[in-house]
Every structure is written in structure tokens, then in C-alpha cells.
Amino acid sequence: MTTRIDRRFAALTKAARPALVTFVTAGDPDHETSLSILRALPAAGADLIEIGMPFSDPMADGPAIQAAGLRALKSGQTLKRTLAMVRAFRAGDDETPIVLMGYYNPIYSYGNARFLADAKEAGVDGLIVVDLPPEEDEELCLPAIRAGLNFIRLATPTTDDRRLPAVLANTSGFLYYVSIAGITGTAAPDTTAVADAVTRIKDHTGLPICVGFGVKTPNQAAAIGRVADGVVIGSALVEAIRTSLDEAGRATEGTVPAVTGLVRSLAEGVRAARQIAAE
């Protein structure tokens, strides 16, 4: 089965450039603005879109994404509305892959079977669920695969060669390599260590490898893009949203451009990565 994610990576391989994967939290700072941001991302240079499903207790996230989740929840975002947002996006874009990322409880509360059916119908392509390691694959991973959704796993600096096969076993679409042992948006990754890890993982899998956690600037994105198949940017984008808000925390005219502007410069960085490498 070929998914939008597979097709997108095949096209990027042909174009010989890494993917820019952008993360924003659904409903941040409000549903309408968030949908506008989503719709503007592909033209600004996002190759894949990760949409955060806000959760009250984001244990793997740093302050920036924690705050984004709280803004979204405060504005009334729910998992149901997140799926509606994907559906609305899909009405105008049938190509850009959408990956929902978050924590298990809101999905479990929604009902796993119903969630998978509704997500597929809305046009979701893949899932990243932070607190579902391979040991819990029967919960959602295997049903997701059966429903035709990619289940994208995180590998981390603590995932050694002994453990890697378990992590890769039911992973599809791409592998998300977490560049630091830590939470999102904090320490900057060490490019050499990331390059070594990506090389090591490539020995075990033919899947594309995207690298995220702590990548903030076009230069960092270019450096990571030289060694990986994709670069994930999250905290920097939600920070751009936060700094664009007015004193009451509401969206301004500057909110959508703040995100698209940053995405454009990041896309330039990522696209320059291989050109520099090729010289």
C-alpha cells in the first residue's frame, strides 16, 4: 500500500532534497487561525505537516509546545475539532501528508476504532503517539496499520542496536529520530552525533529518517538536512505564533505571516543543504 507519505518521500528522493516537516499544535491560538496556518504551510515550503493533538499533560514536551497546547485547549480545541481541521485542509490539498502527533489518552478516550476510522476518513496519513512504545503495539499501532495509516515511531539516542529492531518492526512512512535525550525545543542537537545515529539506523532500515527536537534555525536545519531525509521543526514555529499574539493572547494580523515567514527561511535552509553538500 502506497500512502501520501510514501509518495512524498519518493518525489523528494527524485528531487534529491530533504523534507521540511513542520509541526504546529491544532487550535493554537484558535481554531480558525490554526486552520489558516495549516493551509498556508505547503506554499511556504512545508513538505509534510505534523499536527499536534493538544493534551493537558504533555510529558515529552518543553515549555514552548506545552504552552501551545494550553492555548489550544483554552480556545476549545478537542480531538474532534482537530479531525475536522484536517478534513477542512484536505478539501483544498490532496497531496501534502498529514501526521497527527500527540499522547494516547485523548485517542483512547475517543475510542481507538472510531478514532482510526474518523482519522482515515478525514485524510490523516500517519500517527505519532509519544507514549506508545513497541511494547504496547497491540493498543493502537497494529490496528492503525490495518486501517491503512502509517504508524511513525520515535527512535532516540537511548535506542541502541539491540532495541532498534523492535522500534522499527511496525514502523512505516518514516522514522522520527529524536536528536537529543530530552524534551522538545530545549537543547540543540549535536550534528555529528546525529549523523552517526542516522548512519547507524540506515543499516537497519530503508525507511526515510526525519530528525527533530531542538532544531530551530535555518542553519541548523541545513546542517541536519545534509545527513537526514527530513528535518522536523516544531518549537520554533509555535514560538513564532506566541510572539505574534496580542496582550490578551489573541491572534493578530501578524500571526499567519510570522509562521509562513519562518517556514520559508527554513525551507531555503533545508533546500540548500544538499546543494552545499554536493559542491
Added chain:
Amino acid sequence: MNEQPNSFRTGPDERGRFGLYGGRFVAETLMPLILDLERAYTEAKNDPAFHAELAQLGKHYTGRPSPLYLAERLTAHLGGAKIYFKRDELNHTGSHKINNCLGQILLAKRMGKTRIIAETGAGQHGVASATVSARFDFPCVVYMGATDVERQKPNVFRMRLLGAKVKPVTAGAGTLKDAMNEALRDWVANVETTYYLIGTAAGPHPYPAMVRDFQSVIGTELKEQIMEAEGRYPDALVAAVGGGSNAIGLFHPFLDERDVALYGVEAGGHGMDVPNGHAASMNGGRPGVLHGNRTYLLQDDDGQILEGHSISAGLDYPGVGPEHSWLRDSGRVSYVPATDSEALEAFQLCTRLEGIIPALEPAHALAEVIKLAPTMRKDQIIVMNMCGRGDKDVFTVGSILGFEL
């Protein structure tokens, strides 16, 4: 749901499950560590030297066994069953928390870890963690909700005296669940060096089973003590349940003694009919996944975790240990709520009648004893776990009763 297994004492299974509950719902970064911990704990459990060292510390450092005390005046006052207290509030550091901390610090030492982190609500587990860290020369960081830092000042000062760093957590409502989130974030960033000393019988496998094992000394001692005092087992055991470590420690050795009725008392806060006004996850929540395990949780329709409320910082947690969730569904243990005001009344009654100031946590258990004892015959026996002393709560209680401290 009520099919009765041959034994209630065989869990968890190899996946860390108690029926539907438990498991290992953690980020990949932590997974190798959780598996290491499981291996290390299994080795320690089978090592007589580990048990010998723990027993030695229990006796000479903690002061075990804790006495079994017949509360004569309370018994006479209530006019029903004979009431005993298992007095874990007399332990070093003032609560049952030290039992678990000693076990885990020995494990941290075996694993070659060099730094301890812990979360705390009321501060009892924080104090116990800081204590064992001082005793075994580990640097220790305790995460504590900012709201709890405010309402548990004496314990915050104790932890600092013991050399621990207390980090106030302002996320969420600044209570125990937020402290646990922050401790997990620290752990992910410091996996190589750091041992996470979880204070309750919850979290990813193997924590619920491990904490239960370390706390089961309470119920094991009781079996011997009550046989000596009464020549038989009690008719009922009563314990407060927040995360549920003192309760599971009391109950577990008695789970297969089917004639012993077991009561776990949850925090009813302002009342079970007040939305988000209590912390009784098994009476007012539904199953979900948080902090590494599936268990009963207080949550809204979208699966967002609610903060809950209790007068007792130690019970103010939206979840509960997974084994309790399983025991609830199986019907082996009855979980009942007690409100803030019932606990407050029990707190004062116990203090005046027995000269024992209970912590607000066991005051909830006592509130159930007050309801239960008069419905039982005088030749029947209740044992309540007095799992903590109330010194830390005098400011909270004082401000409610209008005393200037």
C-alpha cells in the same frame, strides 16, 4: 467484571498488566531504562543480601515493626467494632513513604546511578526521598507543585535542610500530577545518571509492583501482630488511597484472605456531586492512560486530565495505582469516598480521643472507620493504616479552623 480469580496476588503479568490496567506507556527515550530497572529489580528481589540490608535499615533506621495499637477510646466512642491503628506514622520521617524509599535507594545504588529525582504532593515522599538521599550520599531534586509548596511549607523546609533541591512546578494547577510531569521531563533529559524514585504504586511497570512489594511490609507485619493480639485476622482493613501505596502495602498480604473486607478511601473533596471538586478517580473517573500506566483517571469528555481537589495534598492526584483499578473492577476491594469536612472531623476526633494527630490522608481512612465501626459487632475487628502523622498539616487545618499560627 466480577469473575473471581484463584488468587489476587499473582499480578502483574510479564507486560506489567493487572488485567486491563498497568502497562508501560512511556516515551521511547525511557523504554530502555524501564527495562533495565525491571531487570535490576528482579535480580535484587532474588538476592537475600538485598533483603537483609533492607530489613536491617527498616529495623534500625525506620523503627520497624511499627506498633499495632488498640484505639480504646475511639472504639468506646463509636460503640461498635474494635479499632486498631497500624502505626506507620511513627516511622522515621513520619509516614509509610520511607519503606519504599529505602528499597529504591538500595536499588539505585546497585544500578550505579548517581542522582535521585522524585515528585511529591504533601511532601512526605519528598522528605523521605531527601532523607534516604542524604543517608546514601546522592544529590536529590524534588519536583513539587507550586500550590503544594505553599500549603506544605514545613516539609519544603525539611527537604532543604536534608540537602535536596526543591523545584516548584507552576504548570497546570501546580499539584502532584504536574510535579510528576516535570520529573518525567527531567528523567528523559538525564537518563544515564538519574534514578527516578516514584513515591506511589503507580507509573510504568515495574514501579507499581515494586512499590507495592516495598510497602507490603505493613500488611506482613500486621498479620503477625494481629494473630498475637487477637488470635485471628481482622474483619476489615481500611486505608486512604491517593496513588495508593500505603493501601496496597496493607491490603496485598490479605488479598487472598477472603473473609477480610478491604476498604480503600478516596478523597471526596467538596463532594462527589461537585464537578472537578474531588480527587476520587475510582468513584468519579474512568479508565485512561497517564504517567506510564492505564488506570482510573479524572478526565473530561475529550480525555484531558482534570486537576481534582482534596484538602489533602497527598490525595490530590487524578489517578490511582493500576492494581487498585483492577481490584476495584474485580470487586475484591471496596473503594469509597470521604469528603474534606468528614476528614477534618475525623482529624479532630482522633486527636482529642487518642492523643494522636493523624495526617489528613489517614484522616480520610478514619472518616470511613467512623461510618463503618458502629455498623459492626463489638467482637469484630477493624485495622486502619495510620500512614502519616499530622504535624505537616497543622497549618492547613489551623487556617480552616480559624487559628492564627
